[in-house]
Amino acid sequence: MLLSVKKRQEYLKELGFYKDKIDGKVGKNTKQAYKDLQNKYFFRKQDKDGVYGKNTDILLRNAYKVHKYCKNFKLEEFACHCKGKYCTGYPAELSDYLLQNVQKLRNKYGATTITSPLRCKTWNSKQSGSSSTSNHTKGRAVDITNAHTKNLSDRKEIINYWFTLQKPNYSYCNGWGRKGKKSYKVNAKNMGNAVHCDTSK
Ligand SMILES: [Zn+2]
Missing domain, CATH: 3.30.1380.10 (Muramoyl-pentapeptide Carboxypeptidase; domain 2)
Incomplete structure (x- = not known):
């Protein structure tokens, strides 16, 4: 199941991609935050579509967890080494x-x-x-x-x-x-x- 819109906003805010209200509504700034998150981490152009689907959900969960648990590691250090040849970079x-x-x-x-x-x-x-x-x-x-x-x-x-x-x-x-x-x-x-x-x- 995908994260609720509220949760996405909370996580995106914590990560610095979103600065607006946590209201559970997908407005302009929420959409922009999805896009900015994808642009920062996804390797392939096709994955940076601004649509919040399964791949973006996995990405956001991973970004949030690394931020929460790992003060000395960045999310990129956990990305698949195919570098976008076969996957988004965050396959699980x-x-x-x-x-x-x-x-x-x-x-x-x-x-x-x-x-x-x-x-x-x-x-x-x-x-x-x-x-x-x-x-x-x-x-x-x-x-x-x-x-x-x-x-x-x-x-x-x-x-x-x-x-x-x-x-x-x-x-x-x-x-x-x-x-x-x-x-x-x-x-x-x-x-x-x-x-x-x-x-x-
Ligand atoms: Zn891969």
């Missing part, structure tokens, strides 16, 4: 838990790069070794690097830290992985130093 709604956890990880380990964020199904299928049901396509996974992911023992520490956070599902890197209390060896050289972190919800 981001998990509240994922965003909160990633911010906590940032608080603990410092500047963190999201090396693999949201993925549309087409982009996901082009990544070597990726599963078609990857949580990247569901807004529940990111791969990250930071100053503390350079060697395996540090990456293990990050993976174990992930399991102290909300709704951890599994987490792995080249060398080692964990799901719940179980750990396993991983051979994923294409991951480089990155750590995959995901949530079950």
Whole structure:
């Protein structure tokens, strides 16, 4: 279900796209705010149509959540790396838990790069070794690097830290992985130093 017009106005106001009344009516300024939001984040011309449909609803929810939960990340850092080749850039709604956890990880380990964020199904299928049901396509996974992911023992520490956070599902890197209390060896050289972190919800 799409957000109510009131909710859209509240979110757009919080994000700085709307300065008018929260009245639940789609007037000139509300329409302009939809357009400005799309223009800022969508990659493809065809998606910047000013119409509030499913894609814009996902975009607004994601923009609002990143603003609410992530003081050190921008929405763009979570955009699909196809860069508009196959999707709007925001093919799924981001998990509240994922965003909160990633911010906590940032608080603990410092500047963190999201090396693999949201993925549309087409982009996901082009990544070597990726599963078609990857949580990247569901807004529940990111791969990250930071100053503390350079060697395996540090990456293990990050993976174990992930399991102290909300709704951890599994987490792995080249060398080692964990799901719940179980750990396993991983051979994923294409991951480089990155750590995959995901949530079950
Ligand atoms: Zn994509």
